[in-house]
Amino acid sequence: MRWFGKIPSPADLAAGDEKAEAALRRTWSTPTGVLGALSTVDHKIIGRRYIATAFVFLMLGGVLALAMRLQLAFPEARFISADRYNQIFTVHGSNMMFLFAVPVMEAMAVYLVPLMVGTRNIAFPRLNAFSYWIFLAGGLLLWISLALDTAPDVGWFAYVPLAGPQYGPGKRADIWAQMITFTEVSALAVAVEIVVTVFKLRAPGMSLDRIPIFVWSMLVTAFLVIMAMPAIMLASSSLILDRLVGTQFFNPAEGGDALLWQHLFWFFGHPEVYIIFLPAVGMVSAMISTFTQRPTFGYLPLVLAMIATGVLAFGLWVHHMFVAGLPRVGSSFFTASSMAIAIPAGTQIFCWLATLWDGRPIFKTPMLFIIGFLITFVIGGLTGVMVASVPFDTQVHDTYFVVAHFHYVLIGGSVFPLIGAIYYWFPKMTGRMMSETLGRWAFGLIFTGFHLTFFPMHILGLQGMPRRVYTYPPELPWAGLNLFVSLSAVILAAGFLIFFIDVLRSVRHGPEAGSNPWNASTLEWAMPSPPPPYNFRHIPVVESREPLWTSGETLPVATGLRLDRRELIVSSVAAADPEAREASPADSIWPFLAAIATSIMLIASIFSPWAVIWGAIPVAITLTGWFWPKQTPEDES
Amino acid sequence: MKERMALDLSHLPLHGMGSASLTFWGTSAFMLIEGTGFALSIAIYFYLMSLAPRWPIEAPPPDLTAGTILTLLLVASVVPNILVSRWAKRKDLRKVRAGLIVMAILGLLPLIPRAFEFPALHVSWDDDAYGSIVWTMLGLHTTHIVTDLVDTVVLACLMFSKHADNTRRYGDVEDNALYWNFVVLTWLPIYGCIYWVPRL
Ligand code: HEM
Numbered sequence: 034m035r036w037f038g039k040i041p042s043p044a045d046l047a048a049g050d051e052k053a054e055a056a057l058r059r060t061w062s063t064p065t066g067v068l069g070a071l072s073t074v075d076h077k078i079i080g081r082r083y084i085a086t087a088f089v090f091l092m093l094g095g096v097l098a099l100a101m102r103l104q105l106a107f108p109e110a111r112f113i114s115a116d117r118y119n120q121i122f123t124v125h126g127s128n129m130m131f132l133f134a135v136p137v138m139e140a141m142a143v144y145l146v147p148l149m150v151g152t153r154n155i156a157f158p159r160l161n162a163f164s165y166w167i168f169l170a171g172g173l174l175l176w177i178s179l180a181l182d183t184a185p186d187v188g189w190f191a192y193v194p195l196a197g198p199q200y201g202p203g204k205r206a207d208i209w210a211q212m213i214t215f216t217e218v219s220a221l222a223v224a225v226e227i228v229v230t231v232f233k234l235r236a237p238g239m240s241l242d243r244i245p246i247f248v249w250s251m252l253v254t255a256f257l258v259i260m261a262m263p264a265i266m267l268a269s270s271s272l273i274l275d276r277l278v279g280t281q282f283f284n285p286a287e288g289g290d291a292l293l294w295q296h297l298f299w300f301f302g303h304p305e306v307y308i309i310f311l312p313a314v315g316m317v318s319a320m321i322s323t324f325t326q327r328p329t330f331g332y333l334p335l336v337l338a339m340i341a342t343g344v345l346a347f348g349l350w351v352h353h354m355f356v357a358g359l360p361r362v363g364s365s366f367f368t369a370s371s372m373a374i375a376i377p378a379g380t381q382i383f384c385w386l387a388t389l390w391d392g393r394p395i396f397k398t399p400m401l402f403i404i405g406f407l408i409t410f411v412i413g414g415l416t417g418v419m420v421a422s423v424p425f426d427t428q429v430h431d432t433y434f435v436v437a438h439f440h441y442v443l444i445g446g447s448v449f450p451l452i453g454a455i456y457y458w459f460p461k462m463t464g465r466m467m468s469e470t471l472g473r474w475a476f477g478l479i480f481t482g483f484h485l486t487f488f489p490m491h492i493l494g495l496q497g498m499p500r501r502v503y504t505y506p507p508e509l510p511w512a513g514l515n516l517f518v519s520l521s522a523v524i525l526a527a528g529f530l531i532f533f534i535d536v537l538r539s540v541r542h543g544p545e546a547g548s549n550p551w552n553a554s555t556l557e558w559a560m561p562s563p564p565p566p567y568n569f570r571h572i573p574v575v576e577s578r579e580p581l582w583t584s585g586e587t588l589p590v591a592t593g594l595r596l597d598r599r600e601l602i603v604s605s606v607a608a609a610d611p612e613a614r615e616a617s618p619a620d621s622i623w624p625f626l627a628a629i630a631t632s633i634m635l636i637a638s639i640f641s642p643w644a645v646i647w648g649a650i651p652v653a654i655t656l657t658g659w660f661w662p663k664q665t666p667e668d669e670s
Numbered sequence: 671m672k673e674r675m676a677l678d679l680s681h682l683p684l685h686g687m688g689s690a691s692l693t694f695w696g697t698s699a700f701m702l703i704e705g706t707g708f709a710l711s712i713a714i715y716f717y718l719m720s721l722a723p724r725w726p727i728e729a730p731p732p733d734l735t736a737g738t739i740l741t742l743l744l745v746a747s748v749v750p751n752i753l754v755s756r757w758a759k760r761k762d763l764r765k766v767r768a769g770l771i772v773m774a775i776l777g778l779l780p781l782i783p784r785a786f787e788f789p790a791l792h793v794s795w796d797d798d799a800y801g802s803i804v805w806t807m808l809g810l811h812t813t814h815i816v817t818d819l820v821d822t823v824v825l826a827c828l829m830f831s832k833h834a835d836n837t838r839r840y841g842d843v844e845d846n847a848l849y850w851n852f853v854v855l856t857w858l859p860i861y862g863c864i865y866w867v868p869r870l
């Protein structure tokens with residue numbers, strides 16, 4: 034890399050200069066008060082908010098899960114009506130996928146990626162603010178509809194014709210489809226921000242082969258979002274059009290096709306699994322490296338495996354449709370490619386095991402969750418290979434075997450790493466440590482509760498218990514296991530409860546963390562905890578893959594950014610050579626207003642197509658307000 | 671943590687153009703999203719076609735006139751569009767202003783033949799799946815013309831305001847031009863699908 038000549042030391046930028054830091058703080062701080070909270074564009078504030086909101090949705094979704102388990106505990110129970118049950122499993126599934134799992138991963142990235150690549154804010158911070166408000170509005174739409182007893186009742190994949198105009202009267206399926214629009218808009222916005230942040234805002238010297246694995250994982254995830262989400266947007270919009278203005282996309286009587294829905298849904302839905310899982314891969318790699326105090330074994334294979342997973346993820350969607358009656362050859366191809374995806378997954382697991390083998394793992398709470406992840410995910414992966422084979426899938430399709438399988442993959446593959454990641458990054462986000470004791474209890478209860486809850490579901494499935502039924506007759510041999518499963522779900526819930534209590538307690542009362550409590554190697558640990566509004570006093574200069582381990586006590590930094598204005602460094606894509614200084618947008622209320630205008634338009638369009646036309650006007654006005662520059666030209670010089 | 675000065679960035683330009691600009695990458699990412707959307711709509715078109723015994727379903731192929739006029743207009747607009755982009759790169763404010771006005775007009779003009787394209791399809795969106803997909807494709811593309819038109823108008827106003835003469839705004843003009851090229855380019859396969867595939 035070529036540096037820019039000699040190194041002057043401008044007086045106002047001397048390291049540790051308190052006046053300079055005060056100026057930076059003034060420049061980057063969010064104003065206090067309600068208006069400040071609504072207009073902030075600080076990625077850390079938005080990221081924390083995003084994470085917290087997603088966890089609230091996890092908790093609410095968990096309550097629905099318990100409600101279902103209460104109803105299923107006994108045969109012919111009457112706690113929940115069939116209609117309510119349909120709403121509950123639909124909202125549970127949709128909520129977990131669209132309001133918890135995807136958003137929480139993106140939210141972690143919103144918080145962490147700018148810190149890890151060494152910049153002061155995410156690319157397009159106003160878009161970031163907008164995306165949070167849109168996400169929140171979509172979540173409220175779904176949950177308010179449940180409170181009003183008009184929640185979608187068509188399952189999280191909303192198959193037509195059940196979700197179509199004939200069999201799904203009322204507004205329930207429209208609410209589902211529009212909730213999709215909300216969450217996809219916000220997911221796509223964040224994906225764009227992540228891609229551009231990783232491509233262009235990396236600290237000088239952080240060439241492609243020095244990007245932290247977690248950042249790689251989020252980059253690949255962002256591309257998956259960009260390529261997969263348009264499919265579901267198109268699908269859900271066509272569904273609304275079919276229902277609202279009488280298009281015939283899914284109506285076989287007029288040349289439409291129900292399978293078209295399934296193709297579009299699963300062209301998104303399968304990559305979705307990896308959108309949830311790949312960030313977890315990144316988190317696990319980061320934590321394993323820290324808790325073994327050595328670089329992750331196999332940087333290149335890990336990165337390539339993630340990219341391969343991302344590419345393969347698009348070739349697999351048909352394995353969700355084996356029983357839909359597709360040509361045989363097609364099925365064999367998709368069976369083969371479904372099994373092929375086990376190869377990159379195996380590579381990743383091998384790299385982690387090699388890291389653990391070679392290092393001396395320190396078993397703090399995050400590591401416990403990683404062990405839980407490895408065990409659970411491998412079991413889920415095995416049942417995945419089983420259902421990837423057509424004859425077996427034909428047998429267990431739409432039974433509890435599948436429910437067991439996907440909870441093993443989803444909870445094992447991403448919730449376990451995520452909880453570990455919260456323990457791991459909590460000190461950075463809040464400045465305080467969570468409790469080791471409570472963490473061990475939480476892990477113990479979640480891990481045992483999980484396996485006791487979901488393992489028996491495999492057996493129930495093999496015994497033929499179908500999913501999405503609100504009850505079952507006492508003659509069938511399912512009652513005992515169902516009761517057992519429901520009681521175990523309470524253990525699982527208790528584990529989550531302890532985790533939440535630990536979080537709430539530690540925010541205030543946890544011991545102070547210091548800047549780098551785990552002696553980790555990546556840049557987010559270079560600044561105090563929680564990070565100041567400007568993240569880095571000086572932008573670090575990266576000279577290796579583990580900057581904090583190789584730099585010893587002194588971090589090489591770059592100077593020359595202004596203190597009185599929000600400035601970032603833009604660097605080249607491959608080598609991360611600095612190319613320009615870039616002004617970063619100020620706080621603004623417009624993204625919030627634009628989100629409100631967009632939400633009104635989207636919700637009104639459930640009722641009338643004209644809402645799209647009239648609603649576009651306030652949206653255009655707020656967007657213009659958002660983009661209209663405030664500075665005078667002199668400021669820009 | 672102690673710090674060691676390793677690099678001075680004060681002489682870097684404020685706001686880069688081209689690939690050094692963040693909005694260039696943001697626009698590209700959005701084009702990737704929308705391009706995927708267009709590609710999928712074409713996939714749906716062919717999927718439905720493969721199921722239909724006759725295509726178009728119970729309708730004659732669309733009349734060519736309006737769609738072809740629009741296509742010619744769009745293709746012709748690429749020339750001034752590229753010029754505006756070039757002038758923006760050279761930061762020639764006078765020419766950029768004139769160019770943006772021309773581009774605003776060239777964004778508005780295609781909407782006239784577009785209005786005649788919908789009736790030229792000879793099928794309503796709710797007649798059958800064929801009608802649904804061609805209306806959707808036209809609708810999707812029209813939305814893109816309209817949004818870019820609004821964008822161009824706002825940008826033109828901006829370039830006549832006191833905020834005009836700076837690197838960032840010129841970068842916006844370049845990105846806007848890039849996006850218009852995208853709007854033109856995505857039209858071509860859609861034009862082929864709607865007007866020529868039924869004639870094959
Ligand atoms: C925390 C403990 C959880 C329990 C006890 C639980 C339990 C259940 C139950 C009983 C069903 C209904 C099965 C049926 O009637 O067919 C279900 C469905 C589902 N769950 Fe969970 N779940 C939990 C967490 C999660 C998480 C974290 C996710 C995703 C990240 C998730 C995703 C889903 C999905 C996608 C469905 C399918 C819904 C549908 O069929 O439309 N669950 N879960």
Ligand SMILES: [Cu+2]
Nearest residue numbers: 303349352353
């Ligand atoms: Cu799949």
